[in-house]
Amino acid sequence: MNFRSHSTTAKVPHDKGSSEGNGSGQAGREHNAREDAQWTSLFSQEKLPEGFTERFMAELDGVEMDSVSELEPSDMGATGKDTENQAVTLTTPIDLGCSSERSLYKKRRQRKRLWAASAVVLFLAGSVLLCTQPTIAEHVRSLFAKGSIADKGMTEARNAGFLTSSDVFATDEASGYTVKIEELIADSTRLVVGLSVWDKHGNPVAGQLSEGSGKQFRIWDSQGEITYSSMLAPTSDLDQIEFRFQRAAVGNHLSFLIQAKELQISPGGVLNSSTRKSVDGLWTLQVDVDLSKAAKASIATRINESYETPSGLKINMLGTLRTPSGGALEFETSLTPEAQKRGAEGIQSKHEILYRIEQTDGEELPWNYGSYDFASPVFDRWTGINRWFYRFSNLPYDKEKLRFVLEGYTIREKSDAFVTFDPLTLSAQNPAVFQDSGDVFNLTGITIQPDLLADASEATDIPSIGVITFNGTYNNPFFPSDDWLAVDDAGNEYPVEFQGAIREDDPKLDGDQTFVIKGLDKLPKKLTLKRTEVQHLYRDGEWSFDLPQTGTPGVIPQ
Secondary structure (H helix, E strand, C coil), rough: CCCCCCEEEECCCCCCCCCCCCCCHHHHHHCCHHHHHHHHCCCCCCCCCCCHHHHHHHHHHCCCCCCCCCHHHHHHCCEEEEEEECEEEEEECCCCHHHCCHHHHHCCCCCEEECCCCCCCCCCCCEEEECCCCCHHHCCCCCCCCCEECCCHHHHHHCCCEEECCCCCEECCCCCCEEEEEEEECCCCCEEEEEEEEEECCCCEEEEECCCCCCCCEEEEEEEEEEEEEEEEEEEEEEEEEEECCCCCCEEEEEEEEEEEEEEECCCCCCCCCCEEEEEEEEEEEEECCCCCCCCCEEEECCCEEEECCCEEEEEEEEEEEEECCEEEEEEEEECCHHHHHEEEHHHHCCCEEEEEEECCCCCCCCCCCCCCCCCEEEECCEEEEEEEECCCCCHHHCCEEEECCCCCCCEEEEEEEEEEHHHHHCCCCEEEECCEEEEEEEEEEEEECCCCCCCCCCHHHEEEECCCCCCCCECCHHHHCCEEEEEECEEEEEEEEEEEEEEECCCEEEEEEEECCCCCCCCCEEEEEEEEEEEECCCCCCCCCCCCEECCCHHHH
């Protein structure tokens, strides 16, 4: 089946009061009667339907959320779904080496992290706040309408005049559904877009573009394409998508392209997982954003600080950036020759630092993404240097004194640790003890069970697994993603996976944790559990410094 779409390309000035487009297929000259009805309907929207809040909270039922008792009232909010543009969901064992939340090391935070055996979606709470602006925004589809989601940086950008309207839309003629870019906020660190969906009768519907596979969202600046991580926050009004850049955008223009082939929609006022359905089609939209005003309102500051940790990780700070919607911190890391020898992959061994930003009273800067955000470094194979770019939705270093504090760091290292035991004599009274890199695990039992998660065509094809129960304490909170294997007395090797849950705020393991040995169908006389790679957490670094409050206007430091 072939679909055709109405595609509009427009250059959007960074001016809330201007919504005129130019270029081929301008919306202002191509509205037909049906589309006029859509826009008329847009500006006559009523408030959120009765029961919206209850339905929205019902969607979150069962999701573990951060305690808000320690957050400022302005930082309390709804949830969004954070995804990489190369991956939508996280599966377990989670690769915490590249997607860890640094809040794991905040002693003041009492939160729980679960690593489940099945695929999960990671919900981030606390990084957004609920905006209830009693303005005309309640009657139009807006990033700041009642019930929508916006963080501190978005609100500050809106108040400073960086909220941009758009008339860019695309209609799939076969299905009749229209997708429109309503508003956006953009600077050198991120792009926030609000999309609306309309049916063929001009009625607004709860919908969002499917993530799907491939690059359906693409962003360019003057230097080329920008990679990003994204957060989806659909509400009854808008499909809100935030693109967090993995490098600073430079130049005066940003191009944003959507090429989507599927919509997810639900009847009623909110996108509901139980009632949503997929709609195939073709929606192509492109908008060019003028970044010159945002660049003039930004401040770039060089930081001349460096440090080498006792266990061989070198940190070289580059600088920080203050933008209308937040800011960024940039630095480089590398391993010393001694650390490279311990590393699982030598010079390119995975590593990262864990840090916090403190205010003058010693309290941590109110929670926002940044040191807790997912960041992927750019690795230079010639020098062994990783360059990091962390985005913040709140980084007012030019207005108040802020301090960088190193809390720890991790290095992916080789391990030859193991424990050998007799499976028949294993018990809580006679455990086998595994010790390595500060982790102490007491193996208390092992059983052979059917692998109920395996994909088998018939019941007789269900493979077996060995399940080891254990308790103890951990030093390395990323041990669920370490490399484990089991070896029987005949020399056969079996892959091992972690299943269960651990607490961030408590290194004690309560005994509900298990190691699953894939393919083990009978208990051998001797069994060895090995860890071949460990994401080793070090806490031996002591380093801090004040962020400079000076800087030069623009994105490029002088």
